[in-house]
Amino acid sequence: MEPAAPASFPRVVISGRGFVGGPGTGYPALVAALRADRSAIRAVAGGPRVPALGAPADFAAEEWLAALAAAEPDVAARARRLLRNVPRPALLGAAAAHEAAHEAGLGPDAPGAPGTGVIVAGSNLAQDWGFANAGAVLAGRSPNPRHAIVYADSHQVGAVSELLGWRGPGLTAGAAAASGHAALFQAWLWLRAGVVERCLVLGAATGFSPVEAEAFALLGAAAPAASLAELGGPFDRRHAGFVAGEAAAAVVLEAEPAARARGAVPRGCLAGAALLLGARHGPEPDVDDEERAMRRALAAAGLNAGNIDLVSAHATGTPAGDRAECAALRRVFAGELGRVRVNAPKDLTGHTFSSAGVVAVLACLAQMEGGFLHGHAHLAEPIDDQLRLVRRAEPAQIRTALVNGFGFGGFAAALVLTPA
Amino acid sequence: MDPETERIFGVVKANVVKVLTGLDPALVTIERSLTELGANSVDRVEVVLYSAEDLGLDVPRAELHGARNLADLVAVLRRHAGR
Secondary structure (H helix, E strand, O other): OOOOOOOOOOOEEEEEEEEEEOOEEOHHHHHHHHHOOOOOOEEOOOOOOOOOEEEOOOOOHHHHHHHHHHHOHHHHHHHHHHOOOOOHHHHHHHHHHHHHHHHOOOOOOOOOHHHOEEEEEOOOOEHHHHHHHHHHHHOOOOOOOOHHHHOOOOHHHHHHHHHHOOOOOEEEEOEOEOHHHHHHHHHHHHHHHOOOOEEEEEEOOOEOOHHHHHHHHHHOOEOOOOOHHHOEOOOEOOEOOEOEEOEEEEEEEEEHHHHHHOOOOOOEEEEEEEEEOOOOOOOOOOHHHHHHHHHHHHHHOOOOHHHOOEEEOOOOOOHHHHHHHHHHHHHHHHHHOOOOEEEOOHHHHOEOHHHHHHHHHHHHHHHHHHOEEOOOOOOOOEOOOOOEEOOOOEEOOOOOEEEEEEEOOOEEEEEEEEOO | OOHHHHHHHHHHHHHHHHHOOOOOHHHOOOOOOOOOOOOOHHHHHHHHHHHHHHOOOOOOHHHHOOOOOHHHHHHHHHHHHOO
16 A cells, blocks of 8 residues: 555655765765765775775864854853763764754744754664773773763764754664664654654764674675775675765754744755565565665655656665665666666765765755766776666756665665755 | 862862863862762763772772762762772
């Protein structure tokens, strides 16, 4: 059954955007990187069994706090206190959330701001923090005194709520690499159901410890490439796994009438969303599930494949995952394959896990607003010559986008973006 | 304040200022309590733990629970420092 949206549901628009990641600090830094096909993937300190490539963020917390202090001294003082001695993902998340709230005009005193909801996308966000504390305890020392508070991912929900002075509903939403999609799906439901008028979705940065790095390498999911020259990106014949990226990404979603009533500027519309399970818990991708998720998101938006201009693919660079997504796209787009454009933002940002879906939504909004398509940095020979992949950035008028997101555990999700 | 108490209070005060970001150091006097200064329960644990670490002491947590103000905390730390 494909539920149709009753006319009484409000449209869900996006009024604020924020980003901190490998491409830089601030949403404009992401846009600039996408326009130039500039990949944040670079050599990082690896190990004998751990990948030597990554896309970490060069986030300077002190610079961010100093800039914030000049503009909003009270918020900066609160941030300084809130963000002392916390896992790094919370720092990046606060900066991205604040940027999105600021663009949306939702400062602490803005009418309607206190009821804003907060959904943090992701689980197990600070594995590196836990790893360090485990080391301390094993060595006979005390854990970090804040551990009992900040080890929980929900700490970020409270931190954003306190930073921005918001008192609406809040929670975390986890679905592995589809967590961003899960959080956006949940916010979309809240807004359509009238539970909130506005909700921030924060795709949290994921801080892997050496344990996760080795475990992904052991599964063959992480790219073993030792140098950039050897790296095959998503959809490239040399693809051999993902490259981990670090990014926090945020959007403010609003019920359109509420957004317009307060004079907010909608940047795009989240027209449809779907999140499905596959009756299997493992990492294997499933073409049927991916097809179902795409079709369901399109139906929820009241659109079909012929209405979509761009697919922002999940495409992480694992051979099985890339191949399955190509097969699912062939089914959904069939006769439209020669028209619809396809690109994979993870080639430029790395695979940012918890935040990946929100990063992809930001990438699509940038392309829709900026009149361009981003290309790839590590795509020499595509695995599928039927897909109309964007090789290098080019000018294009994009009105609609389908954003895929899949996660270990059998999660298949898709979002549909349309003009505001 | 004798020199040893002053030394230990100096360590505690430095940690209070570090943990309670933005606090005016002049407000940190020995008769004040951490709660009065704006510390929450986690902040209090941080101040105690870091002060003990800086002094090279391992203080059983039970001994610190009765501390009503910074003077009590300094007294407990001083007792251990003298051992």
